[in-house]
Amino acid sequence: MKIGRTGRQIIVIILLVLAYFPGIQAQEEALFNGTGFYLSTGQTWTFYQDYAFTLKNVDRNGEKAWVQLKLNNAVVKSGILSNDEVFYYNTSTNGSNETVIFSLEVSGIYSGEDTDIVAFSPVYQYYRPGLADPTPIPTQLPDNSNDTSGTPAHTNAGGKIPGFHAITIAIIICIYSILLHRT
Secondary structure, three states: OOOOHHHHHHHHHHHHHHHHOHHHOOOOOEEEEEEEEEEEOOOEEEOHHHEEEEEEEEOOOOOEEEEEEEEOOEEEEEEEEEOOOEEEEEEEOOOOOEEEEEEEEEEEEEEOOOOEEEEEEEEEEEOOOOOOOOOOOOOOOOOOOOOOOOOOOOOOOOOOOOOHHHHHHHHHHHHHHHHHHHO
C-alpha cells in the first residue's frame, strides 16, 4: 500500500499532536502503586503532590479508625473506616467524569494498651493534573513500608521524563525526513 505525500504529512501531524500534548497520554499514572504502610494514632504518611494521610483515632473496641486526607494542609476528606473497608478520594475536572486519586484499604486495626495501629494495603495514589509534578519525598516516621529506600515506590509512565516530548518529536521529524527523501 502506497501512501502519498499528503497522507504522510497527515500521519506526521497526528503523531506530533499525540506526542506533544500530555493530556492525551494515559491519565492514570500510579505514583504509589499497591504497596502498604501502617500508622499509629496521630501519625501522618506524606504522599506525592502535597497530600498527607493521618490516622486521627481508633475507637475503644479497636474496630473503627478515623482517618483524614489533607492537600496542602487543608482537609479534603475524612472518614471512619472498618477493617477491609476502602477509603477513596475522587476529583472531577471541568464537570467531567470523576477520577480516583487515592484508594487505601484498611488491612488491619490493632488496638493495644499504649497505642493503636492501623495497616493500609493495598494503597494507590494516582497523578492529579494541575498539581505540582511529583518528586520523591521522605516518608515521615515511622518508615514502616517494605520499601527500604525511604520514599514510596512509584512508576514513571514516560510522560514525566524530562525532554521526553522533545526527543519524541525529533525522532518523528527524522523519520519524516527520511520518508520524504525516498519519494
